[in-house]
Amino acid sequence: MDINKSIKIKNYNEYVKQKMPKSKVFLDCIKAFFVGGAICTVGQGLRLLAQEVLLLDDKGTAAFVAMVLVFLGALFTGLGLYDVLGNFAGAGSIVPITGFANSIVSPAMEYKREGMVLGVGAKLFSIAGPVLVYGISASVLVGIVYFILHACGVATPL
């Protein structure tokens, strides 16, 4: 009986160890899903507004949505509300473009006392810089490959 019991307890403890972090990951994913999904739904509302009310074309719509969401992301970061959301939603608040705005405002605000140039001006890009470097470099690489393939007459997906 006692041996059985201790085995059971041991098994149970192992079981808990296995399950605990996973279920936290699962819960974090659920939160990220709902918050990220909600931000994208707001974006979809802005798209509808741009297309149906402001009568913008595709490019204008994309620009409008990006600008409004970046503005909201910057504003809510400044008000200290985006960090509250971030603590709850994790990647749900990082991955949307509002999170990109957050990553610009947060360090710039934090380093303000180091001055307007090397504080705010430089720290604006502490995360946005790498994003632009790798994003733009990747797009140039894609462009070069596309250009060569087209020059050779190879069909490409786009």
Place this chain on the structure above:
Amino acid sequence: MDFMDFVNAFWVGGLICVVGQLLLSLTNMTSARILVAFVTAGVILTALGLYQPLVEFAGAGATVPLTGFGYSLATGVIEAIGEKGFLGVFTGGITAGAAGITAAIVFGYLAAVIFNPKIKK
């Protein structure tokens, strides 16, 4: 069918964020690395022709996550090559992302100047 557009934007956008959350929880990637990875992934997926169908299906669900920024960089470059030839390789990306990039810099700057960080308790 506007309602379905909202539903699709919600669940596709949500799922893209879940991918980010899995990277965050399971690999200890920092948020900066995740943003870089998502933009780069967006550029590559677009170049392979895989992201365009997602944008058509999910709208903002595909364009609002940072992969969508990569999408606009890549489509911008490819479009510009069609118009300007090789010069487009260098002008297309930033031109397509101009509104978002400029908004991020200007609104980001203003917010950082106007507001002060909250004192952490």
